[in-house]
Amino acid sequence: MSSSRRAFMRAAAATVAGIGLLRRRVWAVAAAAVGAGPDGAAGAAAPLPVGVSTWPFAMPGNEVALAALAGGASALDAVEQGIRLVEGFADEHSVGLGGTPNAEGVVQLDACIMGPEYRAGSVAALEGILHPISVARRVLEATPHVMLVGEGARRFAAAQGCEQGELLTEERRRAWEEWRARHPAAADTTHDTVTMLAVDAAGHVAGGCSTSGWGYKLPGRVGDSPIIGAGLYVDSTVGAAGATGLGEIIMRHCGSFAVVEGLRRGLEPEAACAEVVRQIVQREPAAAEQAISFVAVDRLGRFGAAGTARGFEFNVTCPAWGRTLPGRLL
Numbered sequence: 001m002s003s004s005r006r007a008f009m010r011a012a013a014a015t016v017a018g019i020g021l022l023r024r025r026v027w028a029v030a031a032a033a034v035g036a037g038p039d040g041a042a043g044a045a046a047p048l049p050v051g052v053s054t055w056p057f058a059m060p061g062n063e064v065a066l067a068a069l070a071g072g073a074s075a076l077d078a079v080e081q082g083i084r085l086v087e088g089f090a091d092e093h094s095v096g097l098g099g100t101p102n103a104e105g106v107v108q109l110d111a112c113i114m115g116p117e118y119r120a121g122s123v124a125a126l127e128g129i130l131h132p133i134s135v136a137r138r139v140l141e142a143t144p145h146v147m148l149v150g151e152g153a154r155r156f157a158a159a160q161g162c163e164q165g166e167l168l169t170e171e172r173r174r175a176w177e178e179w180r181a182r183h184p185a186a187a188d189t190t191h192d193t194v195t196m197l198a199v200d201a202a203g204h205v206a207g208g209c210s211t212s213g214w215g216y217k218l219p220g221r222v223g224d225s226p227i228i229g230a231g232l233y234v235d236s237t238v239g240a241a242g243a244t245g246l247g248e249i250i251m252r253h254c255g256s257f258a259v260v261e262g263l264r265r266g267l268e269p270e271a272a273c274a275e276v277v278r279q280i281v282q283r284e285p286a287a288a289e290q291a292i293s294f295v296a297v298d299r300l301g302r303f304g305a306a307g308t309a310r311g312f313e314f315n316v317t318c319p320a321w322g323r324t325l326p327g328r329l330l
């Protein structure tokens with residue numbers, strides 16, 4: 001074990017000491033019973049706490065989420081902090097700052113967050129706010145609503161003191177101008193999403209998504225990522241699932257909700273993801289040619305991913321190890 005991992009383990013141990021120790025011990029025994037393993041094999045459980053996220057670019061966010069958990073943060077806080085980091089990456093073109101704009105050259109962002117007790121917050125088609133995941137969190141904490149969109153969401157974010165700014169980088173503006181010159185009417189399917197799931201040491205589960213969505217989309221287009229049940233679903237008594245890929249397909253099948261229902265029926269995370277992808281392709285054969293992938297984690301720390309996207313990878317980080325793993329290709 002590396003010295004930084006050892007330091008992490010010490011910090012994590014200090015954090016949990018004295019707080020509901022008995023409950024946590026019982027929990028650890030339950031998690032160990034499903035088979036901890038560092039190899040990312042289907043059905044293995046990561047020692048808690050654990051963070052899971054889509055795409056290699058989100059790995060630094062996973063590390064931030066795990067450090068937060070080790071410091072005593074809730075799974076909800078950890079997810080927000082991890083995703084905030086990724087939203088700030090100007091060279092990542094599918095999330096937050098530096099995201100790909102819509103057809104009119106405006107970056108419109110979608111995000112949501114969900115935690116224990118089915119509490120959720122979401123924003124869509126949000127402009128001019130640097131961290132949509134934190135606006136989603138404010139919707140969850142400070143309003144009786146679940147989802148705010150467009151100008152109303154922007155005004156709410158500003159009133160809440162959320163950081164405002166221009167999200168369109170010079171590099172993305174030039175790419176958009178080139179796209180407009182070449183293909184004024186063509187869709188561009190450039191897209192990705194950071195979806196992050198976390199289970200804390202006590203087995204509480206949370207998740208979040210953040211994306212700039214489908215590159216050069218029609219203004220006002222909303223994808224699956226901010227839709228509770230489509231891009232993300234968390235049932236802290238069972239686990240969590242999130243999606244990446246073509247939102248129009250994922251939304252039509254309540255994809256993430258369906259994956260969590262698979263976990264509830266006792267499927268392991270990878271199998272639950274695979275089952276939903278197969279169902280979607282059975283209902284919509286054309287979906288097989290599109291990128292649709294799911295990640296999932298259950299409350300014991302078992303994790304998995306599956307989808308149709310060639311090269312899809314996901315990150316798993318726990319106190320003992322952190323890895324980027326291939327999702328199962330269907």
Ligand code: SD4
Nearest residue numbers: 191192193213223245247
């Ligand atoms: C969307 N699901 O807006 C997002 C984009 C994405 O991999 O995740 N692409 O449709």
